[in-house]
Amino acid sequence: xxxxxxxxxxxxxxxxxxxxxxxxxxxxxxxxxxxxxxxxxxxxxxxxxxxxxxxxxxxxxxxxxxxxxxxxxxxxxxxxxxxxxxxxxxxxxxxxxxxxxxxxxxxxxxxxxxxxxxxxxxxxxxxxxxxxxxxxxxxxxxxxxxxxxxxxxxxxxxxxxxxxxxxxxxxxxxxxxxxxxxxxxxxxxxxxxxxxxxxxxxxxxxxxxxxxxxxxxxxxxxxxxxxxxxxxxxxxxxxxxxxxxxxxxxx
Amino acid sequence: xxxxxxxxxxxxxxxxxxxxxxxxxxxxxxxxxxxxxxxxxxxxxxxxxxxxxxxxxxxxxxxxxxxxxxxxxxxxxxxxxxxxxxxxxxxxxxxxxxxxxxxxxxxxxxxxxxxxxxxxxxxxxxxxxxxxxxxxxxxxxxxxxxxxxxxxxxxxxxxxxxxxxxxxxxxxxxxxxxxxxxxxxxxxxxxxxxxxxxxxxxxxxxxxxxxxxxxxxxxxxxxxxxxxxxxxxxxxxxxxxxxxxxxxxxx
Numbered sequence: 001x002x003x004x005x006x007x008x009x010x011x012x013x014x015x016x017x018x019x020x021x022x023x024x025x026x027x028x029x030x031x032x033x034x035x036x037x038x039x040x041x042x043x044x045x046x047x048x049x050x051x052x053x054x055x056x057x058x059x060x061x062x063x064x065x066x067x068x069x070x071x072x073x074x075x076x077x078x079x080x081x082x083x084x085x086x087x088x089x090x091x092x093x094x095x096x097x098x099x100x101x102x103x104x105x106x107x108x109x110x111x112x113x114x115x116x117x118x119x120x121x122x123x124x125x126x127x128x129x130x131x132x133x134x135x136x137x138x139x140x141x142x143x144x145x146x147x148x149x150x151x152x153x154x155x156x157x158x159x160x161x162x163x164x165x166x167x168x169x170x171x172x173x174x175x176x177x178x179x180x181x182x183x184x185x186x187x188x189x190x191x192x193x194x195x196x197x198x199x200x201x202x203x204x205x206x207x208x209x210x211x212x213x214x215x216x217x218x219x220x221x222x223x224x225x226x227x228x229x230x231x232x233x234x235x236x237x238x239x240x241x242x243x244x245x246x247x248x249x250x251x
Numbered sequence: 252x253x254x255x256x257x258x259x260x261x262x263x264x265x266x267x268x269x270x271x272x273x274x275x276x277x278x279x280x281x282x283x284x285x286x287x288x289x290x291x292x293x294x295x296x297x298x299x300x301x302x303x304x305x306x307x308x309x310x311x312x313x314x315x316x317x318x319x320x321x322x323x324x325x326x327x328x329x330x331x332x333x334x335x336x337x338x339x340x341x342x343x344x345x346x347x348x349x350x351x352x353x354x355x356x357x358x359x360x361x362x363x364x365x366x367x368x369x370x371x372x373x374x375x376x377x378x379x380x381x382x383x384x385x386x387x388x389x390x391x392x393x394x395x396x397x398x399x400x401x402x403x404x405x406x407x408x409x410x411x412x413x414x415x416x417x418x419x420x421x422x423x424x425x426x427x428x429x430x431x432x433x434x435x436x437x438x439x440x441x442x443x444x445x446x447x448x449x450x451x452x453x454x455x456x457x458x459x460x461x462x463x464x465x466x467x468x469x470x471x472x473x474x475x476x477x478x479x480x481x482x483x484x485x486x487x488x489x490x491x492x493x494x495x496x497x498x499x500x501x502x
């Protein structure tokens with residue numbers, strides 16, 4: 001993914017300002033007969049979305065902010081999980097007194113479909129065959145991710161989001177939210193993102209994919225019982241990392 | 252290698268202008284006791300260099316032009332080999348009536364040491380062990396390549412080159428020739444090259460190496476009896492190709 005690495009550094013002097021212990025919740029929809037129609041024309045269902053919330057939704061439901069994660073992110077944006085030390089990826093930004101002040105705002109972050117971190121994706125069991133979807137998982141677009149998120153926002157009873165924000169692939173979702181559901185978005189904060197990829201970005205992403213697929217542990221996508229194609233992923237990540245930086249910034 | 256792909260297209264309307272059938276010659280030096288001292292401090296020898304020449308050296312030996320090839324190039328810069336259709340990589344530029352006019356100039360192109368296309372390199376038999384050097388081949392620098400080429404130029408009886416030219420890694424050799432042997436170079440034509448790599452270029456090259464080394468067929472460099480790490484090489488070439496082009500040129 002071109003462009004964006006969320007800040008993971010924690011300011012240990014401000015521990016008292018974190019949202020504390022949080023839990024990941026799950027919302028399921030798109031049951032048989034009500035599958036999600038994807039941009040490709042394929043249907044996907046049933047769908048589970050992992051999500052977390054921080055702060056409280058106010059009485060007129062006007063203080064909800066949706067946070068969209070980047071390619072390798074997940075629903076765990078702030079706080080820690082019980083008994084663990086896994087601080088959320090945007091903890092510096094979300095919490096009491098922080099930019100997304102949980103004393104004032106109700107912050108929602110959901111794992112995108114296809115993301116494989118709690119939401120339905122290629123690693124999920126395909127109910128038709130009882131095994132992971134793997135390469136049978138349909139192509140999902142940014143628009144599909146946003147359409148799935150809308151089900152969650154509807155489920156939470158929110159008619160209009162105070163803001164939608166996120167960086168890189170998260171920022172793409174922000175732009176898509178505005179395009180798909182303008183009446184549901186009061187403000188948008190897209191960060192380090194793009195409305196479309198340039199040919200060079202497409203090329204970098206294609207090389208990253210080819211690096212993964214060149215790893216024999218890729219096994220044509222059927223690696224779930226055997227372990228990840230870690231060497232290919234490492235090369236892909238190196239390629240991605242270069243695109244996060246300018247030549248000047250590497251000096 | 253960042254930056255340069257020599258033109259391989261042949262103008263079939265101009266067949267009569269090619270240098271015709273050529274042969275690769277070989278020059279050996281650095282026999283035991285006279286090894287080439289490398290920049291690293293290691294010694295390398297004996298050394299064979301593959302080279303080709305086009306045109307004729309004039310009586311006062313003042314018309315010699317050294318052509319230096321890019322990373323994946325070799326000594327075969329112009330014409331074809333007997334019974335083959337393998338046109339040299341810079342045939343468009345070298346020949347009667349062409350930019351490097353073989354009616355006027357004596358053109359020399361040698362395969363760099365380490366290049367493994369006729370010159371001593373990792374695929375050559377290490378005389379100490381009777382097997383390919385592979386990872387035991389010493390690191391060679393642009394300066395080492397030029398020092399080896401100088402032996403060939405001396406052997407050909409040329410005291411001063413009318414010009415030294417080449418692109419990409421060939422251009423680096425051009426710059427090094429001027430730096431190492433200024434009195435031997437009357438003019439220099441470095442093309443699409445650099446005196447040093449930027450951090451971004453170093454990063455791209457490192458990812459290319461990592462892509463090759465991630466291929467199990469790399470076998471820690473000991474692949475000579477088994478076949479090349481082709482998948483890793485393919486990914487590395489894709490990475491390189493992106494660096495040959497600007498974002499604009501890919502539109």
